[in-house]
Amino acid sequence: MTTYIIRRLIGAVIMLLIVSMVTFAIFFLVPRLAGATPESLASRYAGRTATAETQKLIADRLGFNDPLVVQYGRFVKGLVAGSEFDTGASIEQCPAPCFGYSYITQQPVWPDLVDRSRVTLSLAVGAAAIWVFAGVAAGVVSALRRGSFFDRAAMGIALAGVSLPVFFTGMISLVFFSYSLGLTAPGGTYVDFTVNPAQWAYSLILPWITLAFLFAAGYARLTRAGMLETMNEDYVRTARAKGLPERTVVVKHGLRGALTPIVTIFGLDFGLLLGGAVLTESTFSLNGLGKYAIDAITNNDLPKVMGVTLLAAVFVVVANLIVDLLYAVVDPRVRLS
Amino acid sequence: MTTPKDTAPVSDAPGSAAAPGEGAARQGEPLLSVRDLQKHFPVTKGLLQRQVGAVKAVDGVTFDVYPGETLGLVGESGCGKTTTGRLITRLLEPTGGSVAFEGRDITHMSQGHLRPLRRDMQMIFQDPYSSLNPRHTVGTIVGAPFRIQGIETEHGVKKAVQEILALVGLNPEHYNRYPHEFSGGQRQRIGIARTLALKPKLIIADEPVSALDVSIQAQVVNLLEDLQNELNLTYVVIAHDLSVVRHISDRVAVMYLGKVVEIADRKSLYGAPMHPYTNALLSAVPIPDPKGRAGRDRIRLTGDVPSPLNPPPACRFHTRCWKAQEVCKQQEPPLVELATGHKVACHFPENAPAQKADAAV
Amino acid sequence: MSVGNGGSAGHLAVRDLSIHFPTDDGLVRAVDGLSFTLERGKTLGIVGESGSGKSVTSLGILGLHKGGHARISGEIWLDGEELVSASADAVRKLRGKKMAMIFQDPLSAMHPYYTVGHQIVEAYRIHNQVSKAAARRHAIDMLGRVGIPEPAQRVDNYPHEFSGGMRQRAMIAMALSCDPELLIADEPTTALDVTVQAQILDLMRDLQREFDSALIIITHDLGVVAELSDDILVMYGGKCIEYGTADDVFYRPEHPYTWGLLGSMPRLDRAPTERLLPIKGSPPSLINVPPGCAFHPRCPYEERTEGRASTEVPGLLETEGGHLVRCHLPREERRAIWENDVKPMLETT
Known part of the structure; x- marks a missing residue:
């Protein structure tokens, strides 16, 4: 078991290293291969109005003329130990973990990322709770009443959930529930959990449901398929033969057996979502990581884009690691290998 | 048609002295010769x-199979009988030893x-269910060897395939049907037909009847025997059912x-088994005779077969053997011939001619 | 055999039990008019091939078809209670407590995610108001009684950490944990090696004596049946075609299908025969059971019935002292065929 954990941890570290290299390569190397000069790269840091001299100066100071390995080394050092940026006028500190420094806003990226993460995390946690509960419950009932009206209706709604884009369902529900009925908060009203938990939930309930609708569908189908399989397993028949009440048979024996793929997909979905629910955040004007990324791209603020990308990748890798460890908890047979 | 079975019929019916397989079948060169065959699957552990x-x-299997005879390979799960079959047909790569055909x-x-x-x-x-491609017709399945070769x-x-279908007792007109349209027994006949397409000399049958109903088992066993006589086939039959193996081998x-x-x-093996394990196996088979259950003198082994990952040293059976002595834990008994054609690997064999048994210890 | 008497006849009395499943392809008559009785301490062997309805019968007695699509009729009396008309919940409360079951493949029959001990404790506590600690002590005690070494340690193992034989022992411990009056074993040794099979059969015989339960053993293996059974019921196409004591069925069988089963089987206790004597054709699918006598398309004596075999379902009639046979052939003719034709063929060639 310890070997299993250590092996997964090492795997995750190697994965993060590779991710950082690839991210670095995309943002520093690929433009260069596409014909960009150090000066033209520097222009992105200096802003659109900078003169040619300023660009050259910044390119030198930022080390864009150094060999690639040196640049990557500096980048990793910044992540681990922090670094300093010479903007010409002053030397700006970027404490560890330095995910980059935006010359446009004249600020390190990391504090922004932390701030925005709170919104995205709030959105993701609430939505996940809803979609897991609703999706799994609908899947279980569908499987137990295969072919019934409920089954067909639930699977039809599930299909709609997968096919309808968030900006469509989000807009419709905003117009209906918020502006017409006044039941929910309008877009762009986020209250932090630490300020007022009730307000927090009220401000997020509509985005939660909208986002959950998209995901619940997949979970319902996955759960239904898994339950159809496990409810036919011999061990479920044994559970019934023991005289267990049907509810215990379904939940403790059937659902438990179907849980493994759900845990896997959930880890990946959740990790991915933490990197920013771009469409949902935009639709509901929530200042999360997704909206941050969109804004950064619009402003051509490369350090911010790269910071978000790297953080999103970290979330996915960590989520993967947690899934691997959960595997061993869910399925004792994994612990052997 | 003269076959070894015709000249030396299975003759250990009551009153017959000649052992089957002896005489005609054993003359000449072996068709298949297996020497010290080994297959080790590596076990890895830890981070690296x-x-x-x-x-x-x-782990060191040696035997010969002579043209026209049937060799039965019996043992419990984990004994390596299926792996041996796959090594012979080179579906697996041997770790050591040799196979000569x-x-x-x-x-x-x-x-x-x-x-x-x-x-x-x-x-x-x-398994006649999973070994036939459900998307192919019987004609395609049985005809595939012709095309491949x-x-x-x-x-x-088509004509050739239909002849084979008739040979194994299937309706040649069912050429265009799919496997799911057949019963388990008929599917096993399709599987047999496929192997016969190219008129092979040797057939390795891995548990050919164990997935079938009792009444169908008998049909397939009889079919295998008929085909052997008709086509002069040589069989290696791998099975766990000692009664079926005795009947066919x-x-x-x-x-x-x-x-x-x-x-x-x-x-000799069923009449005067020498190895304690063989004795235990035979004695464990349930006998369909209600009166027999009281009178039988049973050998009851305790425990399960040890893991092949960590087999007991020296004689591997000593952990479950009631005759085991110190020597069995120290020294591995070699497979020696104690009677004509009867080899056993045991320090204290039963039913052995006295002087030879002494020599073996 | 006391079918037709009151509900008290026999500890378990099954009367005219039918279990039919409506499907898109038609009505599957998995069990059709089955009757038998069984006393405590006695063993009934139910023999049949795939699709004979033997496993459906066992699940039916346990009430596991209740609430599904099955149409169940007839009566099942267990210790004075009728189960077919009882509510699903009433039968559930008897399951595991008064009647328990052992399945064929102990690896798939135990939940892979829970320890062996947990699964026994679960079975025990659902019917007994005891603390977890007491239930755990009981589980360890049961594991010890079925011959598992170091039960106090093994109780925390998962099923995959047990060997096949140990798993089946644990399964038996689970089934016996509430001291059931009726134990049904469906192919309990089919998945096991022959030396382990012998151990499990010994264990079941010993435990049955100790617990004094009624035992139904369902199998295709006539050897296993002969080892354990007092009475034997042979099923074909959802119906009982022969019923009698073990001696009746093995030494005086009267149904051509029973003869066929005996002839299909190579036997270690006899000199080897030159050829096996199989039954022609395949067992029928339950969705399409042949009309008349279900066995008539495979029966070598079918033409002796002057066409009745394919039109008329033969009754299950007593031939002698509780020995029942479902066959159109007259009793004398059956006996003559057995004595003169079949029996000599089975013994020599």
């Missing part, structure tokens, strides 16, 4: 996936060189944890 051991699935060493022959030999050596599998047939592949090899512990013609 170091190899910490090996599952010695097959008609005198040619095929142990490390490349797949390209093996292909023509595959015509002569075919395999029948246990590029064989010209006199009246076309001329000679029988008993395996335990990767080794052959006893090999003999069927009459």
Whole structure:
């Protein structure tokens, strides 16, 4: 078991290293291969109005003329130990973990990322709770009443959930529930959990449901398929033969057996979502990581884009690691290998 | 048609003295010769996936199969009988030892060189449900060997296939049907038909009847015997059912944890088994005779077969053997011939001629 | 055999039990008019091939078809209670407590995610108001009684950490944990090696004596049946075609199908025969059971019935002292065929 954990941890570290290299390569190397000069790269840091001299100066100071390995080394050092940026006028500190420094806003990226993460995390946690509960419950009932009206209706709604884009369902529900009925908060009203938990939930309930609708569908189908399989397993028949009440048979024996793929997909979905629910955040004007990324791209603020990308990748890798460890908890047979 | 079985009929019916497999069948060169065959599956552990051991699935198996005879390979799960079958047909790569077919060493022959030999050596599998491609018609399945081997047939592949279907007792008009339209027994006949397409010399049958109903088992066993007589086939039958193996085999090899512990013609093996394990196996078979259950003197082994990952040292059976002495834990007994054609690997064999048993200790 | 008497006849009395499943392809008559009785301490062997309805019968007695699509009729009396008309919940409360079951493949029959001990404790506590600690002590005690070494340690193992034989022992411990009056074993040794099979059969015989339960053993293996059974019921196409004591069925069988089963089987206790004597054709699918006598398309004596075999379902009639046979052939003719034709063929060639 310890070997299993250590092996997964090492795997995750190697994965993060590779991710950082690839991210670095995309943002520093690929433009260069596409014909960009150090000066033209520097222009992105200096802003659109900078003169040619300023660009050259910044390119030198930022080390864009150094060999690639040196640049990557500096980048990793910044992540681990922090670094300093010479903007010409002053030397700006970027404490560890330095995910980059935006010359446009004249600020390190990391504090922004932390701030925005709170919104995205709030959105993701609430939505996940809803979609897991609703999706799994609908899947279980569908499987137990295969072919019934409920089954067909639930699977039809599930299909709609997968096919309808968030900006469509989000807009419709905003117009209906918020502006017409006044039941929910309008877009762009986020209250932090630490300020007022009730307000927090009220401000997020509509985005939660909208986002959950998209995901619940997949979970319902996955759960239904898994339950159809496990409810036919011999061990479920044994559970019934023991005289267990049907509810215990379904939940403790059937659902438990179907849980493994759900845990896997959930880890990946959740990790991915933490990197920013771009469409949902935009639709509901929530200042999360997704909206941050969109804004950064619009402003051509490369350090911010790269910071978000790297953080999103970290979330996915960590989520993967947690899934691997959960595997061993869910399925004792994994612990052997 | 004269076959070894015709000249030396299965003759250990009551009153017959001659052992089957002896005489005509044993004359001449063996068709298949297996020497010290080994298959070790590596076991890795730890961070670096170091190899910490090996599952010695097959660990030094030696036997010959003569043209026209049937060798039965019996043993419990984990004894290596199925692995042995796959090594012979080179579905698995042997770790050590050699396999010779008609005198040619095929142990490390490349797949390209093996292909023509595959015509002569075919395999029948246990599960008639999963071993047939559900998307192919019976005609395609049985005709596939012709196409793969590029064989010209006199009246076309279809005619040849239909002849084989008739041979195994299927309706030739069912040429265009799919496997799911057949019952389990009929599917096993399709599997057999497929192996017969190229008129092989040797057929390795891995549990050919164990997935079938009792009444169907008997049909397939009879079919295998008829085909052997008609086509002069040689069989290696791998099975766990000792009654079926006795019925179908001329000679029988008993395996335990990767080794052959006893090999003999069927009459000696079932009539006067020498290895304690063989005795225990035979005594464990439930007998369909309600009166017999009271009077039988049973040998009851305790525990399960040890893991082949970590088999007991020296004689591998000593942990479950009631005759085991110190020597059994120290020294591995060699497989020696104690009576004509009857080899056993045991320090204290039963039913052995006295002087030879002494020599073996 | 006391079918037709009151509900008290026999500890378990099954009367005219039918279990039919409506499907898109038609009505599957998995069990059709089955009757038998069984006393405590006695063993009934139910023999049949795939699709004979033997496993459906066992699940039906346990009430596991209740609430599904099955149409169940007839009566099942267990210790004075009728189960077919009882509510699903009433039968559930008897399951595991008064009647328990052992399945064929102990690896798939135990939940892979829970320890062996947990699964026994679960079975025990659902019917007994005891603390977890007491239930655990009981589980360890049961594991010890079925011959598992170091039960106090093994109780925390998962099923995959047990060997096949140990798993089946644990399964038996689970089934016996509430001291059931009726134990049904469906192919309990089919998945096991022959030396382990012998151990399990010994264990079941010993435990049955100790617990004094009624035992139904369902199998295709006539050897296993002969080892354990007092009475034997042979099923074909959802119906009982022969019923009698073990001696009746093995030494005086009167149904051509029973003869066929005996002839299909190579036997270690007899000199080897030159050829096996199989039954032609395949067992029928339950969705399409042949009309008349279900066995008539495979029966070598079918033409002796002057066409009745394919039109008329033969009754299950007593031939002698509780020995029942469902066959159109007259009793004398059956006996003559057995004595003169079949029996000599089975014994020599």
